[in-house]
Amino acid sequence: MTLTIALAGNPNCGKTTLFNALTGARHHVGNWPGVTVERRSGTFEDSGSTIEVVDLPGTYSLSARSEDERVASQFLASPEVDLVLNVLDASNLERNLYLSTQLLELGKPVAFVLNMVDDAENRGVRIDVPALELLLGGPVIPTVGNREQGIPELKTLLATLARGESVRCRRITVDYGHDIEGELAKLQVEICRDERLEATMPPRWLALQLLENNAEAKRIVAESHASEAIRQQLARSFAFLEPHLGADGATLVAERRYGFAHGLVKEVATTPDDKKSPTAKLDAILTHRLLGIPIFVGVLALMYSLSFILGKIPQDWIADGFKALSTFAGARLPAGELTSLLVDGVIPGVSAVIVFVPVIMILMGCIAFLEDTGYMARAAFIMDRLMHHMGLHGKSFIPLIMGSGCNVPAIQAARTIESPQDRLITMLVTPLVSCSARLQVYIVIAGTFFTPFKAALAIIAMHFLGLALAVLMGRLLRSALFSGPSSPFVMELPPYRLPMLKATLIHMWEKGSIFLTRAGTTIFAGATLVWFLSRYPGIANREWTLDYQQKRQAVAALNLPPSESDERLKALQLAHESRIVNTSLAAKLGQKVEPILRPILDPDHKRAEAWKDVIALTAGFVAKEIVVSTMAVIHQASEEPKEGERLSPLQVALRDGSGLTPLTALAFMIFTLIYTPCLGTIAMIRREAGSWGWAAFTVGYGLVLGWGLAWVTVVVGRALGYA
Amino acid sequence: MTQNLPIPLSLLQPGDQGEVVSVQAQGQVRQRLLEMGFIRGARLRVEKLAPLGDPMELVIKGYHLSLRREESSCILVEPVAG
Numbered sequence: 034m035t036l037t038i039a040l041a042g043n044p045n046c047g048k049t050t051l052f053n054a055l056t057g058a059r060h061h062v063g064n065w066p067g068v069t070v071e072r073r074s075g076t077f078e079d080s081g082s083t084i085e086v087v088d089l090p091g092t093y094s095l096s097a098r099s100e101d102e103r104v105a106s107q108f109l110a111s112p113e114v115d116l117v118l119n120v121l122d123a124s125n126l127e128r129n130l131y132l133s134t135q136l137l138e139l140g141k142p143v144a145f146v147l148n149m150v151d152d153a154e155n156r157g158v159r160i161d162v163p164a165l166e167l168l169l170g171g172p173v174i175p176t177v178g179n180r181e182q183g184i185p186e187l188k189t190l191l192a193t194l195a196r197g198e199s200v201r202c203r204r205i206t207v208d209y210g211h212d213i214e215g216e217l218a219k220l221q222v223e224i225c226r227d228e229r230l231e232a233t234m235p236p237r238w239l240a241l242q243l244l245e246n247n248a249e250a251k252r253i254v255a256e257s258h259a260s261e262a263i264r265q266q267l268a269r270s271f272a273f274l275e276p277h278l279g280a281d282g283a284t285l286v287a288e289r290r291y292g293f294a295h296g297l298v299k300e301v302a303t304t305p306d307d308k309k310s311p312t313a314k315l316d317a318i319l320t321h322r323l324l325g326i327p328i329f330v331g332v333l334a335l336m337y338s339l340s341f342i343l344g345k346i347p348q349d350w351i352a353d354g355f356k357a358l359s360t361f362a363g364a365r366l367p368a369g370e371l372t373s374l375l376v377d378g379v380i381p382g383v384s385a386v387i388v389f390v391p392v393i394m395i396l397m398g399c400i401a402f403l404e405d406t407g408y409m410a411r412a413a414f415i416m417d418r419l420m421h422h423m424g425l426h427g428k429s430f431i432p433l434i435m436g437s438g439c440n441v442p443a444i445q446a447a448r449t450i451e452s453p454q455d456r457l458i459t460m461l462v463t464p465l466v467s468c469s470a471r472l473q474v475y476i477v478i479a480g481t482f483f484t485p486f487k488a489a490l491a492i493i494a495m496h497f498l499g500l501a502l503a504v505l506m507g508r509l510l511r512s513a514l515f516s517g518p519s520s521p522f523v524m525e526l527p528p529y530r531l532p533m534l535k536a537t538l539i540h541m542w543e544k545g546s547i548f549l550t551r552a553g554t555t556i557f558a559g560a561t562l563v564w565f566l567s568r569y570p571g572i573a574n575r576e577w578t579l580d581y582q583q584k585r586q587a588v589a590a591l592n593l594p595p596s597e598s599d600e601r602l603k604a605l606q607l608a609h610e611s612r613i614v615n616t617s618l619a620a621k622l623g624q625k626v627e628p629i630l631r632p633i634l635d636p637d638h639k640r641a642e643a644w645k646d647v648i649a650l651t652a653g654f655v656a657k658e659i660v661v662s663t664m665a666v667i668h669q670a671s672e673e674p675k676e677g678e679r680l681s682p683l684q685v686a687l688r689d690g691s692g693l694t695p696l697t698a699l700a701f702m703i704f705t706l707i708y709t710p711c712l713g714t715i716a717m718i719r720r721e722a723g724s725w726g727w728a729a730f731t732v733g734y735g736l737v738l739g740w741g742l743a744w745v746t747v748v749v750g751r752a753l754g755y756a
Numbered sequence: 757m758t759q760n761l762p763i764p765l766s767l768l769q770p771g772d773q774g775e776v777v778s779v780q781a782q783g784q785v786r787q788r789l790l791e792m793g794f795i796r797g798a799r800l801r802v803e804k805l806a807p808l809g810d811p812m813e814l815v816i817k818g819y820h821l822s823l824r825r826e827e828s829s830c831i832l833v834e835p836v837a838g
């Protein structure tokens with residue numbers, strides 16, 4: 034027999050820590066159906082019964098307005114739930130009890146956990162647990178979630194309760210006073226006329242939500258055959274209550290609930306000492322008028338270095354390892370389709386997925402640490418004004434900045450933004466932030482066509498352009514997609530806490546594995562597709578393969594010194610690959626698409642080889658750094674500069690042979706910045722936004738915007754006399 | 757001094773205290789503010805302003821909360837001598 038317990042509570046009440054303590058490693062992370070809210074569930078065993086624990090999103094209420102609240106209230110009302118476990122932050126009891134008043138009205142048995150009692154005691158708050166049990170009508174277990182204190186008792190209690198072996202749960206409801214109770218009773222009578230409506234949720238709960246003017250409750254009622262009678266009764270109730278009690282229904286209900294919570298706290302808890310808490314002392318520095326911003330910049334710099342400088346070390350090992358594997362396989366296996374599939378398709382594809390894991394894990398670990406300590410809310414507090422001007426949220430700042438390292442984890446980092454609108458906009462504009470992979474393209478192109486000083490200037494300009502575009506698009510998307518008022522910025526600044534290492538590690542592991550399983554397959558499939566496009570039909574040409582093998586044997590037979598022989602073999606390989614790529618489906622596509630790109634890459638229509646750029650850009654769809662290596666193959670020139678030369682053979686080939694001018698080179702750079710996010714980013718947007726639609730939208734607007742901006746650059750540049 | 761008239765919360769300075777008189781916002785913002793404890797008679801204290809001047813940090817019901825000027829200007833409070 035499996036019993037299901039729903040874990041409900043406010044944000045920052047230590048719910049997830051408690052969840053980890055209860056279920057250990059036996060849990061599963063997914064999404065709630067239809068929404069992108071994370072669903073965490075796990076099990077534990079107690080004397081023969083398996084207990085399933087579902088961690089609901091942290092909410093302040095069950096009014097079903099935000100996605101989180103809708104998910105929580107729908108699940109709590111479903112017959113699946115046998116018991117509700119309400120986690121209360123002992124040091125912030127009054128506000129936490131507001132949610133409890135709603136949970137008690139749902140009609141399910143409710144047990145309570147008084148979490149972080151140590152914090153409360155440090156603040157001088159002592160809580161009379163037996164009195165609290167009496168007033169709440171359910172068992173209360175004091176715990177310290179991060180020290181696993183009280184967890185065994187909790188497990189035993191939950192198992193007995195869930196099995197129905199204990200009768201410690203009594204129905205307690207808030208008394209809303211004579212007048213409101215009278216109207217509630219009348220509303221309930223009307224609601225009960227529809228049996229189906231009565232069965233969906235407790236009539237009293239529905240009546241309360243109607244008095245609060247809740248849109249979701251009204252929607253539910255509208256579907257009922259009794260809707261007209263209910264509506265009329267509601268109008269009569271409002272007409273009676275508002276003049277009588279001097280406020281609207283929502284205020285009255287909230288007041289009574291807080292009245293209940295306030296009275297209860299007075300009854301069972303001592304008031305906190307007035308001494309300065311450690312949080313207040315820390316905040317005096319961390320959100321200081323002058324020091325706040327520099328400290329935040331420092332934190333950001335540290336996080337960036339950890340993720341993208343320290344994280345680059347294992348990333349390089351992985352990339353080098355796969356490159357070595359690919360070289361090894363390429364040298365041992367006979368040239369041909371299967372070898373190419375393995376060496377140019379599968380191995381780089383797997384590598385393209387795995388290289389992201391170290392940065393994702395480190396950055397997500399840093400973000401989880403900031404969230405769990407409580408600093409993330411302060412960071413949003415500090416940056417909100419600036420970000421609000423840009424149509425974004427204070428918490429959008431970190432993803433945008435981290436995007437300049439790599440867009441993929443940056444999009445995942447947007448999960449810290451509670452409002453779905455702000456989060457979606459942040460995810461959609463993050464790809465415009467120029468990442469380190471695009472930097473490699475700029476270095477090659479700018480280094481070829483500009484003087485070193487101008488090249489540096491152009492590269493810096495690209496980064497600023499990316500940020501500026503992200504801001505502009507943010508404002509544009511906000512007004513185009515969400516015409517209503519932006520979601521309210523009512524954000525709790527929770528007390529600072531030292532997070533547990535275990536929780537951070539679990540979080541890092543979850544993020545890494547989610548990426549591998551959910552985004553990995555998309556990246557891998559895309560990489561294989563691009564391999565196919567850029568290798569067929571040439572790779573299947575037996576004559577070319579035979580010709581290549583004969584030439585290699587001829588070189589080997591010359592008995593040259595190893596270095597010279599190596600060089601010749603490499604040149605042969607490059608020539609062979611170049612022949613394949615330049616006749617591939619991607620090349621055909623390039624020739625077809627080239628007229629569209631002509632205004633930006635070939636305004637005078639003098640370049641015979643403009644279609645080759647399209648191949649490189651197509652390959653860049655997998656990962657932007659591949660643009661450079663593909664160019665090397667297309668132009669049959671190595672990307673490594675010879676000793677003592679500033680330009681690599683590829684750059685010389687681009688300068689002398691490609692027909693690009695400084696102006697079209699700049700247009701090429703701008704287009705590379707914007708045209709499409711890489712596969713990793715696309716896969717991540719799909720996963721985080723929950724639909725292919727948004728991923729496709731990002732690609733679409735990128736192509737249009739990239740083309741437009743590159744075109745403007747060319748037109749304006751030519752008008753100013755540049756070539 | 758005469759009876760204090762209700763003023764928008766956004767006019768309070770760091771260190772000032774007040775008592776909530778009413779929430780003027782509508783819809784979602786109103787409901788959210790009520791849930792967070794902005795009910796008639798609730799005591800609050802303005803803690804500080806963010807380094808860029810907005811949002812503000814305040815203490816209500818024993819916890820710390822951050823509000824943008826947009827929201828704090830719809831909350832009427834009666835200033836109370838600390």
